[in-house]
Amino acid sequence: MISVEKALQIVLNSTQDFGIEEIPFIKSVGRILKEEILADRDFPPFDRVSMDGIVIEYTSFKNGQRSFKIEGIQAAGSKQITLLDAQNCIEVMTGAVLPKKANTVIRYEDVTIKNGIATININSINDGQNIHTKGKDEKSGALLISKNTKISAAEIGVLATVGKAFVKVAKQPKVMIVSTGDELVGVDEIPLEHQIRRSNVFTLVSLLERLNIPSETAHIADDKPILKSKIERYLQEYDVLLFSGAVSKGKYDFLPEIFEELEVEKLFHKVTQRPGKPFWFGRAASLRLSEQHVYQNENKQTIVFGFPGNPISTFVNCLAYFYPWYYKSIGLETEEETAILGEDVNFRPNLTYFLQVKLENKKGCIVALPISGNGSGDLASLVKTAAFIQLPEDKLAFKKGEVFKIIRYR
Amino acid sequence: MISVEKALQIVLNSTQDFGIEEIPFIKSVGRILKEEILADRDFPPFDRVSMDGIVIEYTSFKNGQRSFKIEGIQAAGSKQITLLDAQNCIEVMTGAVLPKKANTVIRYEDVTIKNGIATININSINDGQNIHTKGKDEKSGALLISKNTKISAAEIGVLATVGKAFVKVAKQPKVMIVSTGDELVGVDEIPLEHQIRRSNVFTLVSLLERLNIPSETAHIADDKPILKSKIERYLQEYDVLLFSGAVSKGKYDFLPEIFEELEVEKLFHKVTQRPGKPFWFGRAASLRLSEQHVYQNENKQTIVFGFPGNPISTFVNCLAYFYPWYYKSIGLETEEETAILGEDVNFRPNLTYFLQVKLENKKGCIVALPISGNGSGDLASLVKTAAFIQLPEDKLAFKKGEVFKIIRYR
Numbered sequence: 001m002i003s004v005e006k007a008l009q010i011v012l013n014s015t016q017d018f019g020i021e022e023i024p025f026i027k028s029v030g031r032i033l034k035e036e037i038l039a040d041r042d043f044p045p046f047d048r049v050s051m052d053g054i055v056i057e058y059t060s061f062k063n064g065q066r067s068f069k070i071e072g073i074q075a076a077g078s079k080q081i082t083l084l085d086a087q088n089c090i091e092v093m094t095g096a097v098l099p100k101k102a103n104t105v106i107r108y109e110d111v112t113i114k115n116g117i118a119t120i121n122i123n124s125i126n127d128g129q130n131i132h133t134k135g136k137d138e139k140s141g142a143l144l145i146s147k148n149t150k151i152s153a154a155e156i157g158v159l160a161t162v163g164k165a166f167v168k169v170a171k172q173p174k175v176m177i178v179s180t181g182d183e184l185v186g187v188d189e190i191p192l193e194h195q196i197r198r199s200n201v202f203t204l205v206s207l208l209e210r211l212n213i214p215s216e217t218a219h220i221a222d223d224k225p226i227l228k229s230k231i232e233r234y235l236q237e238y239d240v241l242l243f244s245g246a247v248s249k250g251k252y253d254f255l256p257e258i259f260e261e262l263e264v265e266k267l268f269h270k271v272t273q274r275p276g277k278p279f280w281f282g283r284a285a286s287l288r289l290s291e292q293h294v295y296q297n298e299n300k301q302t303i304v305f306g307f308p309g310n311p312i313s314t315f316v317n318c319l320a321y322f323y324p325w326y327y328k329s330i331g332l333e334t335e336e337e338t339a340i341l342g343e344d345v346n347f348r349p350n351l352t353y354f355l356q357v358k359l360e361n362k363k364g365c366i367v368a369l370p371i372s373g374n375g376s377g378d379l380a381s382l383v384k385t386a387a388f389i390q391l392p393e394d395k396l397a398f399k400k401g402e403v404f405k406i407i408r409y410r
Numbered sequence: 411m412i413s414v415e416k417a418l419q420i421v422l423n424s425t426q427d428f429g430i431e432e433i434p435f436i437k438s439v440g441r442i443l444k445e446e447i448l449a450d451r452d453f454p455p456f457d458r459v460s461m462d463g464i465v466i467e468y469t470s471f472k473n474g475q476r477s478f479k480i481e482g483i484q485a486a487g488s489k490q491i492t493l494l495d496a497q498n499c500i501e502v503m504t505g506a507v508l509p510k511k512a513n514t515v516i517r518y519e520d521v522t523i524k525n526g527i528a529t530i531n532i533n534s535i536n537d538g539q540n541i542h543t544k545g546k547d548e549k550s551g552a553l554l555i556s557k558n559t560k561i562s563a564a565e566i567g568v569l570a571t572v573g574k575a576f577v578k579v580a581k582q583p584k585v586m587i588v589s590t591g592d593e594l595v596g597v598d599e600i601p602l603e604h605q606i607r608r609s610n611v612f613t614l615v616s617l618l619e620r621l622n623i624p625s626e627t628a629h630i631a632d633d634k635p636i637l638k639s640k641i642e643r644y645l646q647e648y649d650v651l652l653f654s655g656a657v658s659k660g661k662y663d664f665l666p667e668i669f670e671e672l673e674v675e676k677l678f679h680k681v682t683q684r685p686g687k688p689f690w691f692g693r694a695a696s697l698r699l700s701e702q703h704v705y706q707n708e709n710k711q712t713i714v715f716g717f718p719g720n721p722i723s724t725f726v727n728c729l730a731y732f733y734p735w736y737y738k739s740i741g742l743e744t745e746e747e748t749a750i751l752g753e754d755v756n757f758r759p760n761l762t763y764f765l766q767v768k769l770e771n772k773k774g775c776i777v778a779l780p781i782s783g784n785g786s787g788d789l790a791s792l793v794k795t796a797a798f799i800q801l802p803e804d805k806l807a808f809k810k811g812e813v814f815k816i817i818r819y820r
Contacts, residue, residue: 182487
């Protein structure tokens with residue numbers, strides 16, 4: 001048995017590089033950028049009119065002139081025109097290029113237009129006002145989005161603006177999710193008295209979907225030869241195998257011995273935590289795999305997460321170990337989130353306690369309110385909560401107001 | 411001009427019911443549940459063994475017996491067997507039904523098995539231990555998930571467990587996103603000196619994708635007859651139209667007059683906020699539409715959001731108005747999120763200020779650190795920030811440590 005901290009360290013030392021792929025930018029939300037995005041031109045690319053109105057040469061106004069003959073219109077998207085006579089003006093639209101030889105925009109609200117003459121109704125304007133000058137936001141060549149940024153709607157706008165129709169992102173791992181357990185039947189089946197329906201594989205599929213990782217699923221009966229031959233094949237075909245169940249002490253918990261027989265290196269088995277203690281973690285030796293299968297990356301390994309089969313155990317371990325492993329693998333830096341414990345908690349066992357909590361935002365602070373479920377089998381209790389608060393194993397009493405790490409799942 | 415609060419109230423008074431659809435449960439993450447999910451049987455559905463080990467009749471142990479002949483094995487997924495002799499034991503696996511006439515489970519760790527005899531190595535056990543009793547978590551018929559819950563991985567597990575292979579969810583609105591502006595060219599085009607690439611439609615598509623709303627997009631030239639005929643058709647075919655641009659005072663800002671000519675009722679135009687002030691909001695009269703088009707819902711209207719064309723204006727208004735409108739339309743209750751201002755801010759204009767901020771989690775509290783961009787055109791500044799903090803219009807000075815509403819976009 002090792003501690004949660006040590007287990008996480010081992011998991012994070014086993015990260016993988018899945019490579020890079022180029023995809024249409026509009027499909028890239030949620031993916032991790034694997035190139036630097038630079039400004040292809042100045043931002044804005046020209047002296048840009050930022051108000052609808054008229055443009056003049058400021059000196060005329062300064063010299064007392066208030067009425068200006070309208071020479072023409074500079075629309076957004078039209079080629080730059082020139083103010084021919086410094087005593088005249090041009091109507092300009094937001095987004096238009098500033099006409100040549102003009103330098104100050106007065107908005108329509110401050111102007112009266114009659115018979116082709118615009119009269120300014122205010123006595124104070126600033127030289128060069130209402131112009132968003134070329135390159136003010138960013139210079140051509142400037143770094144707009146760093147490599148390893150998680151792409152959101154904000155980045156999509158920038159990608160469009162600089163013309164990145166296709167964008168390089170981290171490839172996703174190829175994941176197989178396997179449930180075991182002869183007590184499990186399908187979602188659309190009616191279970192017998194002693195059976196229950198499969199749920200963990202679907203929960204895991206959904207937890208991976210949050211990371212935009214597609215996955216495949218399989219259910220295998222508690223039959224050692226069948227399990228072994230299927231796992232042998234999965235080890236050759238997938239980057240990651242996630243198991244739910246069959247890693248504890250039961251007579252049909254075949255996974256640890258199958259992993260050993262298939263030379264999957266055990267990095268740890270059992271962590272001092274509740275729920276989720278019998279977690280098995282390992283990796284398949286790269287040499288064996290590279291003989292049988294052609295990989296882009298010679299050092300590619302298959303990482304094996306053997307989660308305990310209780311619903312809450314599978315759920316919390318996916319969040320506490322698979323998520324950080326994935327984030328580090330693709331190069332995303334994440335920040336630890338903390339919350340303030342909303343009531344006293346006592347927990348006697350010498351284990352890290354992943355306690356389910358509701359979260360409330362109070363005056364800018366996150367308050368974690370424990371909801372006590374009935375242990376690791378109480379799947380329905382997850383519906384009432386939003387996160388786990390991680391209470392360390394070196395304490396028995398946790399006081400209201402103390403701050404601890406949380407892992408959100410909504 | 412109306413206030414942000416008044417504008418939001420009007421938007422929230424114009425919500426729509428898009429109806430209900432039934433979809434495969436595994437596709438339902440992020441959607442809003444439109445039925446109650448009840449326990450189809452007790453949770454757990456039988457007295458469930460919760461440790462791998464042996465099961466005995468407690469009285470034998472109490473009477474001093476420590477060694478028990480193993481009668482058989484009760485595996486998970488096997489029909490319930492019976493302990494025939496109260497002096498014997500049965501090996502039991504986690505997830506198995508408790509055998510009849512047995513009542514106390516001792517885990518393998520506390521037992522030695524030799525020649526078919528299990529000997530208990532500890533002197534204290536509890537009557538009925540390590541059994542998760544039938545119905546302890548939930549009784550058959552109990553409400554497990556309320557209507558109007560946003561479905562996450564937690565709910566997926568429960569849906570699978572109760573056999574809801576298909577689930578009723580709120581239908582998504584049918585949305586058309588339209589950009590205007592002759593200065594805009596496609597993402598894969600090379601803009602001329604006075605042109606820029608389209609970006610707002612893609613940003614909006616991505617912001618809607620966060621809500622699992624698919625959308626269509628169109629770009630229409632600044633040509634009034636073309637704009638009008640296309641919008642007339644869209645009003646008949648979509649639940650929501652989102653526009654970016656052409657709602658201000660420019661000569662080619664045709665939208666307000668087209669809306670008027672097409673009898674789209676203007677509910678407001680211009681809000682006392684920065685950025686995003688020239689926001690136009692309205693709805694198409696239901697009568698006119700129902701004559702031309704068959705709707706499931708007779709009262710169905712088309713809601714029109716006319717966002718100003720500057721990138722930050724479109725972005726913030728989608729978050730500040732479309733999002734709450736959508737949440738209320740589908741019946742999702744959301745809670746306001748607040749953060750602590752990380753430094754002093756002064757803002758003179760009598761407008762609500764949506765200020766871009768980075769967010770940091772410090773000791774369980776959310777600190778908002780302002781990043782000053784170069785105004786509503788500075789799209790690239792969104793990459794550096796995570797949220798808008800909403801500073802009310804009735805103040806000029808906002809002090810470090812004060813708490814305000816935030817709107818996250820990552």
